[in-house]
Structure formats: structure tokens, C-alpha cells
Amino acid sequence: MTLRVLLFASYADVLGAPEIALEVPERATVQDVIASLLARPGGDRLPPRPLVAVNQAYASPATPVMPGDEVAVIPPVAGG
Amino acid sequence: MTLRVLLFASYADVLGAPEIALEVPERATVQDVIASLLARPGGDRLPPRPLVAVNQAYASPATPVMPGDEVAVIPPVAGG
Amino acid sequence: MRTAIVERPLDAAGLLREVSRDANGAALVFVGTVRDVNDGRAVTGIEYSAYQAMAERELAAIVGEAAGRFGTDDIVVEHRIGTLGLGEASVVIAVGHPRRGAAYEASRYVIEQLKQRVPIWKREHYADGTREWVHAGNGAAVDPVGAGETVREVSR
């Protein structure tokens, strides 16, 4: 299935876009999303376990993702 | 000798004036000032060991006082 | 560093500007105000008085201590005296610092020391027309026996 994945800040820079369409297996989890991202051009410059949010909430690697979910990869935050 | 003693807030109320002239022995200390104050009308309503400042600094009971010193009796503070 | 005991309304925004410099990443402004209820009684205003010369010295000493201890000269404190209405500011403490942790610590140090050491007193005015000296509970109070006005211990 195809997922829409949001990228921010340094992660958007290294993967070359603020948003990408990612091909993942059916019944995929956050871990599958990460594996798919790391395999893309520039993905070798991501950390091995980046933080991911699903539908605007931090998610664990085991969290399932479905088409239509808002999936975002979150670089270390630096607000304040 | 005669000392000028400043009184504030509730202490000025109970002793009836913001400033009084107090008769104390030569070579008096803060403790003598307190004893003399407690003996005045209204002095029974002061605490037994009120805080005293000499020349605008908190003083101990043993601190000597001299004519010309600015002596003040300090009620519990409540700033802020 | 600047400290003052004043008889005019306090300007928190002005003090904030005073401690803001490009070298500081954090500024903290504490404002103490007159509350409408204290210890269950309806308050209509507070009358602050000071042993002004000593209060100024003591406040300056506290700010000097905070500057040395927490590593910033950007500390400004003003305490107002006179009669204040509800919601009016009695004290403003502004601290600027390169780092936020030290800004919080310096601000807290100043207000706690101020409340313990600076010779300022307050008399609350109540909705029922009475008024009372308020003591912070950290020292000896006037014996209220026979007093037309009483003294209570409170904390804020």
C-alpha cells in the first residue's frame, strides 16, 4: 500500500522533500515505515530509529499504520 | 544617654508613635534598647525579642548602640 | 542591576525590556499582585509601608547576591509602597540570563529572600471595613490581646 509521509527540518533536507509517498507492506507498522525510509536515497543519513508520529501523536515501532493515516517522521525537537 | 528609635507598622501602632526618644544606659546594647522599649506603655504588646536594626542592618542583642546610631525595631516583614 | 522602592504603579513590561539583551536567551518576570481573598476574607486593598532606606539597602544586597550566585547582572526589582487596589502589582522581579534554569533560580531566590529580609509591611483592608497588619509567619508578631487591630500570620 502507499502511505503519505511528512518530513520536517533536517529530515526533509536529507530526503529531499517535505512529503513523500512511501510503498509499505499491507498491515505495516511504524517499523516498516522506517525501514522503507532508510532504504531511500539519502535515507542512510537518518538515524536508525527516528521518532515517528501517527495522526499527530508519537507512536511506537509496533504501531500499525493504514492508508489515510497522517504519518510523520520527527527530527529531535528544538523548540523554546 | 538618649537614643532615637524608629518604629514601624504594628509596632508604631502599639507604642503610639513612629519614632521615640529612648533613655538607655551608657554603653548600651540592642538588648538594653529592647528592655527599655518593653517597659514603655504598650510595650507589653511587643514580642519578648523583637528584631532590631542598627544603622540599617539587622543587629544581634549584643550589638552596642551609640548616640547618633539609627536604631529601628522591625516587625515581622511582609513584603512581596 | 537596579532596585527601587517606589510609590507609583509598576511597569512589568518596562522591567522586562530592561533585562533583555541579545546575549540572553531567557527572561523571567515575576509579578506579585493584590489578591481579592486572603485566608477566606474579602480584601479590597493593601497598604504597603517600608523602612525605606533599609529596604533599599536590603533589596540591593539580595540582588547583588543573586547576581553573584546565578551569574547575571540583568536583574531589576521594584517594590511598590502606598495603598494598592485589587490586582495591582506590589512587586516586579525581572531577570535576564543566557540560560533559563539560572533565570528561574535567580528569580526565585530574589522573591524568597525579599519576603524574609526586606523591611516592608502590609495592612490589608477588608470588605467589612476593618484592616489588619499581615505578618508572614517568620518572626514574632505583636501580641493582639487588647488590640483594636489584630495581626495575623499568612503566606502567599
Add this chain to the structure above:
Amino acid sequence: MRTAIVERPLDAAGLLREVSRDANGAALVFVGTVRDVNDGRAVTGIEYSAYQAMAERELAAIVGEAAGRFGTDDIVVEHRIGTLGLGEASVVIAVGHPRRGAAYEASRYVIEQLKQRVPIWKREHYADGTREWVHAGNGAAVDPVGAGETVREVSR
């Protein structure tokens, strides 16, 4: 309670007014600003960006937690995004509370949680014309190998 991620200059005095009520004896305003030097390098400005929808949710959640934990609904937080110059405020946290201790604790809770959880990022611009993403050091960073821009870990 009110929280917002905004693209305009912040008004600390306005937020202070928003949390000031006659029932509160204390108000505390924290202002985070752009520093001229970070880690020894001359900074000329900072570009803040956010995952805006999630940042708003996370910020509101933090303020809700602080309200419950410290017992006040008078908490207002605004975080600015976009490009900020030296000395400009990136975040303002205003807390009103009947008692000062809880005001300090609530304010500190909000800024510490904000820095850990709210998806906002910053890129510093330096006097030498370069710019870098700044990471707070509490998570994984981009591997800088081969990068035209590098990522550093800092704290404020």
C-alpha cells in the same frame, strides 16, 4: 488556558494581562529569545519551523497537564515560527496563580516539556553566512557525514 503557534511577534505584556486575575497573587512570564552567540558562534537569526497541527496539539496537552498538576487554568503559551532576529522572542509562557511556588513550578514544567515534546525545529543563521539545524541533544540527529549543512547538539 490558551496555546498557539504563530507567525507574528509575541506580546509578553499582553500574555501577562491574560493570566492576571484578582484571585491570583502571582504571575510569572517566561520569555525565550534569540541569543547572539551559541556554542561560541556568532548568530544573526533563527528560523523556526513546526509540524504545526501536532505542535498545537502537543502544546495544548502540556498546558492541560500543567493546569491539572499545579492547580490553575491561567496559563497562556505562544510559540513563534518563521525567521526571528536577535533578541526577538520565540516563546512566551505566562502563568497566573494564587501562590507563587506553584506559578514557578507550572512555568518550568511547561518550558521543559515544550522543549522535549513539541515538534518545532530551529536553524541558526551565522555571521559567516552558514546555517545549521540545531538539535537539543535529547534524540537522534541526522548523520552529518557528507552533509552541506551539519547538525549540532546544544542546550539553552
